[in-house]
Amino acid sequence: MEIYYNQARNSNTIITLGTFDGLHLGHQEIIKLTVNKAKKLDYNSALFTFNPHPLKVVSPNNTPKSLMSWKQKRRVIESLGINQIIVKKFTEEFSRIPYEDFVLEYLLNRFSVKEIIVGEDFKCGYKGKGTPDRLKKLGEKLGFGVQAIPSIKFKNKEIGSTYIRNLILEGRVDEVKEQLGRNFILDCEVIKGDQRGRKLGFPTANLHPLADYVLPPLGVYACKVRVKDKIYGGAVHLGLIPTFNKNKFSIEVYIFDFSGNIYGERIELEFIKRIRGEENFKTVEELISRMKEDVRLSKIILDKIDSL
Ligand SMILES: Cc1cc2nc3c(=O)[nH]c(=O)nc-3n(C[C@H](O)[C@H](O)[C@H](O)COP(=O)(O)O)c2cc1C
Numbered sequence: 560m561e562i563y564y565n566q567a568r569n570s571n572t573i574i575t576l577g578t579f580d581g582l583h584l585g586h587q588e589i590i591k592l593t594v595n596k597a598k599k600l601d602y603n604s605a606l607f608t609f610n611p612h613p614l615k616v617v618s619p620n621n622t623p624k625s626l627m628s629w630k631q632k633r634r635v636i637e638s639l640g641i642n643q644i645i646v647k648k649f650t651e652e653f654s655r656i657p658y659e660d661f662v663l664e665y666l667l668n669r670f671s672v673k674e675i676i677v678g679e680d681f682k683c684g685y686k687g688k689g690t691p692d693r694l695k696k697l698g699e700k701l702g703f704g705v706q707a708i709p710s711i712k713f714k715n716k717e718i719g720s721t722y723i724r725n726l727i728l729e730g731r732v733d734e735v736k737e738q739l740g741r742n743f744i745l746d747c748e749v750i751k752g753d754q755r756g757r758k759l760g761f762p763t764a765n766l767h768p769l770a771d772y773v774l775p776p777l778g779v780y781a782c783k784v785r786v787k788d789k790i791y792g793g794a795v796h797l798g799l800i801p802t803f804n805k806n807k808f809s810i811e812v813y814i815f816d817f818s819g820n821i822y823g824e825r826i827e828l829e830f831i832k833r834i835r836g837e838e839n840f841k842t843v844e845e846l847i848s849r850m851k852e853d854v855r856l857s858k859i860i861l862d863k864i865d866s867l
């Protein structure tokens with residue numbers, strides 16, 4: 560797969576466009592359709608996306624939190640078999656280009672696009688005027704097809720990034736797989752904490768997320784952790800650590816059956832299930848005994864999913 564940040568070119572291309580945050584099952588359907596159609600016709604398949612999220616430029620206060628980092632996104636797109644990704648820098652100036660000019664300059668002149676495949680709620684161009692219906696009309700004039708794919712449903716609910724973000728915000732991390740096709744995973748770097756964890760008998764890797772992720776409510780979650788391509792079970796705590804009178808948000812994971820120094824490493828944290836909310840313990844002993852219980856419960860949860 561090739562990645563371009565500006566002037567890519569190709570001929571006879573079937574293209575899909577969007578921000579694709581989360582690359583949920585609906586997005587995956589659209590991308591697979593693009594890939595399969597291109598293969599059948601022996602055309603190039605491409606995915607055109609924007610960075611940063613267009614709303615960050617057009618309406619900064621309404622920018623949604625992310626479901627994935629760019630690295631995670633790239634990996635999923637690659638696994639779906641697209642030939643080319645085009646990442647267009649989304650600027651104020653770019654946001655003012657009318658959809659007709661955008662299509663002509665970016666899609667027809669550069670890729671001689673034969674077909675555009677998008678979700679039915681897709682919009683592009685100045686003020687989002689480039690809806691699928693208008694694109695279809697433009698295509699009739701300029702000689703390309705447009706396919707608008709209706710949202711797919713699961714258990715009667717439309718699959719969508721907003722719905723997935725809300726599940727996460729409510730702590731329902733065990734339900735996102737039905738929509739994403741995978742669990743919610745944070746791409747993180749391990750940073751230094753207060754060095755208190757090991758004294759409690761629970762060393763915890765303090766995590767700095769590598770995207771502006773949507774995050775579940777404060778508390779403790781059973782999780783899996785990928786460290787240097789090995790997967791471990793874990794218990795992760797998101798909170799302000801009131802027991803030690805801290806008031807700074809942190810994400811910390813105790814990794815089961817692991818020892819070693821991983822400061823500075825890039826790791827992935829996969830949320831499996833919420834266990835409880837954050838508590839302010841009166842004594843350190845009470846905290847430690849509750850952490851033991853968290854570890855016991857996490858292991859039961861992880862054993863259950865591994866045996867499915
Ligand atoms: C499974 C788990 C549960 C935790 N629960 C709480 C809690 O309910 N309240 C709290 O104040 N801190 C909680 N913590 C945070 C610990 O107090 C924290 O790991 C400890 O202060 C070590 O911090 P350090 O890594 O910065 O040294 C929890 C940590 C873990 C790993």
Ligand SMILES: Nc1ncnc2c1ncn2[C@@H]1O[C@H](COP(=O)(O)OP(=O)(O)O)[C@@H](O)[C@H]1O
Nearest residue numbers: 751752753754756757762763764814818820821
């Ligand atoms: N089982 C483990 N889980 C998490 N981190 C571990 C583990 N074993 C060793 N470590 C290492 O110890 C560090 C955590 O120790 P801790 O005393 O909590 O320090 P800090 O407050 O800097 O996170 C981690 O960043 C990691 O490098």
